[in-house]
Amino acid sequence: MIEGWITQLRKGLLEYCVLLVLRRGESYGYEIVQALKRMDDLSVSESTVYPILGRLRNENLLKVRDVPSPSGPPRRYFALTPHGKIRLAEMNAYWPLLTETVERLKTTQPKES
């Protein structure tokens, strides 16, 4: 079905979405998950988001700061590093190119050959 296709479509996109959320300021895992879950058509689970956070951190796009939580284990706050901001800017530049390409394909008329 189409669910499998949607799973594939999300590849890379969720990484972008996480950076976009963090663009607004630092946040911790659970909060990021909630923020993305709130977006309809983007219902993600913990097991999807946490690996992304780990990867982005390994790539030095995110930095981490542990803060004691009022309820539960200490929160791990993530924030964009300078590298992360650059990467996000590159993504912000590329994404519209992609969507425009799709738009162009959608609107081209049938060939009459």
Place this chain on the structure above:
Amino acid sequence: MIEGWITQLRKGLLEYCVLLVLRRGESYGYEIVQALKRMDDLSVSESTVYPILGRLRNENLLKVRDVPSPSGPPRRYFALTPHGKIRLAEMNAYWPLLTETVERLKTTQPKES
């Protein structure tokens, strides 16, 4: 670098693009590859497109018709099946939801907490 991200972003999207190309009428592998290569920011290779055509065919979204070619081996024309048209319609419905979600994330203001 960002190339890896772009590779991931294309997952699923190229499948959609192939169906969009075929929406204009039947076409054969080489022509589809050329059509997609012509799109800037979407430079694909044979080894990417042909597996997609095979998969779409296996899923009964495309039907095939062999036609002798004026130069070279017979061309394999691909065309949307009824199933393919339905799938394409579903994709056409979902894709804007995704792009709007990203747009929403891009435009939300930083929280002031």
Place this chain on the structure above:
DNA sequence: TAGACTACTCCGTTTGACGTAGTACGTAAT
């Protein structure tokens, strides 16, 4: 008969999404 061009096909690697399960820490109720 040797290129050159067309139209594919096959294989192996890399990477991301996601389900399931588990861990650890803290607060509140019994």
Place this chain on the structure above:
DNA sequence: ATTACGTACTACGTCAAACGGAGTAGTCTA
């Protein structure tokens, strides 16, 4: 004091797509 509940993760394994590189097989041209 123990149990139960909510928070915040972590680990593991499976599946599937993109893509590089190499190979194959027809046909036309010189």
